[in-house]
Amino acid sequence: RVLSGRTLDLAGRHVVVSAGGTREAIDPVRFIGNRSSGLQGYALARTAVARGAEVTLVSANVALPDPAGAKVVRVESTGQLREAVLSASAHADAVVMAAAVADFRPVRQSESKIKKSPGEPEPIHLAKNPDVLAELGDMRKTAPFPRVVVGFAAETDDVLANGRAKLERKGCDLLVVNQVGAGLAFGTPDNAAVVLVRGGDPVEIPRGPKEDLADVVWDLVAARLS
Ligand code: CTP
Ligand code: CA
Secondary structure: OOOOOOOOOOOOEEEEEEEOOOEEEEEEEEOOOOOOHHHHHHHHHHHHHOOEEEEEEEOOOOOOOOOEEEEEEEEEHHHHHHHHHHHHHHHOOOEEEEOOOOOEEEEEOOOOOOOOOOOOOOOOOOOEEEOHHHHHHHHHHHHHOOOOOEEEEEEEOHHHHHHHHHHHHHOEEEEEEOOOOOOOOOOOOOOEEEEOOOOOEEEEEEEEEEEEEEEEHHHHEEEEEE
């Protein structure tokens, strides 16, 4: 659908999009994961292709068809996503971190399936994962790439204040703050958001298809690249 009629304003640009949600193995059959469907990231990849970009899509655990014209790199864990995103971003014009990245991983991954035993289960000890978005923000302190860094955030409380603090903490240019709850965001075709802009006013995106939100993000990215 609405893929035609776009200008090729991203022609000659290389953009990286992460989508879906990372999983951290507990044992060979179990993982810690999240509810991200990948729909928003895939909409970003499709619209970027339609606007002429060369697109690398780093896809974590989604059940969606590959977007035509994008290079798809499949990953499972946060460590794998980090490797794929950082290497694709070394010369990228823009990186959009739409993936829901697991904040924690089990300190120890059991080689064999954990079995029930008569007593209480062992607790699962967690370690913090690296913050890929913050690393991308740091990369730019010493290198010209990636030229534009975009983060996503789902907040339930103090949306604007939490979002503004996150934009600063992670050194990104744009932060798309989703309003979660009320049947929005996870697994639905629609989204509503406010985009916080470094050095600019926030841009409200009313409830609508994830492709419309994607186009607003690329409008803002294209403006910063030109
Ligand atoms: N992100 C990331 N690496 C992580 C965690 C998050 O790159 N280890 C990215 C996400 O892809 C997203 C942005 O950071 O673009 C914000 O994610 P979010 O979970 O809202 O932020 P956190 O810093 O993890 O804070 P919170 O405690 O609110 O979860
Ligand atoms: Ca998080």
